[in-house]
Amino acid sequence: MLNWFVSQGSDPSTAWREVNEYEKTHAHFYVNCWHMNDGESYLMWKAYADRGFAIQTTFERVQASFDDFSGIISGGIVKYVDFERDITPCGNVFNHVITKDLPYRDEREFRLIFWQPEPRNQSTVSEPNGTRVRVDLRMLIERVYINPFEPNTVPSEIYELLRERGIECSSSIIDHRIQP
Numbered sequence: 001m002l003n004w005f006v007s008q009g010s011d012p013s014t015a016w017r018e019v020n021e022y023e024k025t026h027a028h029f030y031v032n033c034w035h036m037n038d039g040e041s042y043l044m045w046k047a048y049a050d051r052g053f054a055i056q057t058t059f060e061r062v063q064a065s066f067d068d069f070s071g072i073i074s075g076g077i078v079k080y081v082d083f084e085r086d087i088t089p090c091g092n093v094f095n096h097v098i099t100k101d102l103p104y105r106d107e108r109e110f111r112l113i114f115w116q117p118e119p120r121n122q123s124t125v126s127e128p129n130g131t132r133v134r135v136d137l138r139m140l141i142e143r144v145y146i147n148p149f150e151p152n153t154v155p156s157e158i159y160e161l162l163r164e165r166g167i168e169c170s171s172s173i174i175d176h177r178i179q180p
Contacts, residue, residue, distance in 0.1 A: 025093045028116040030131050034062075036077070036108045040145060043106060049147055056143040062112070065140035069133055071121040074113040080105040143168040 035044050040054065057065075059075075066073050076098040083101055098111055114121060114131060124131055144162055146169060162169045 021093065025117070026096070029093075029097050030114040030116070030126075031097065032112040032114075033107075034110045034112070036110050040148075045147060045149060052147055054145040054147075055141050056145065057140055058142065059110075061139055061142060065136045066133070067139075068136060071114070071124050071133065072118050073133065074115070076111060076113065078107070078109040078111055138165060138167075141167050145169075 034057075035041065035048075035054075037044075044054070062075070074094070076094075078098050078100050080100055080102050086102075094113070094115075097113060100107075100109065114124075114133060116122065116124070116126060116131070124133070144167055159169055
């Protein structure tokens, strides 16, 4: 990581300060990652949800779904850079939380960010694997997609619960499967 800071034009002592600052603060960031696309992605199904689900939402729905949360959730589109050549400004640790190496650009990622030191977040208890944040799932979820490559992974009870709550559930590319 030091090379990335030095390659940004910082001298080694400034780069070490940035690395140390990042190391002190990165444990206080919790991120929730989302894929941005106009439709389903075979790549994302295979890479991240081989036996899972995908939630469709919009930025507006995401924002509104946190209305009952008393803390602060930030968000941002991940910036993909070539760590060997590109410059990411130093001095703001958020830059490092929303920056990712160029080979991951196909992920088209949006990150929701919870930062524990934020004064309005300090009363939220952190747990070993993250932190619980109040979210209105009915507002957040527009539609649930079942993995089209594992159509029998959803018990009918789950499917029915989603329908009862007014959440559409489908596996839209099941009829257009890409054959291995």
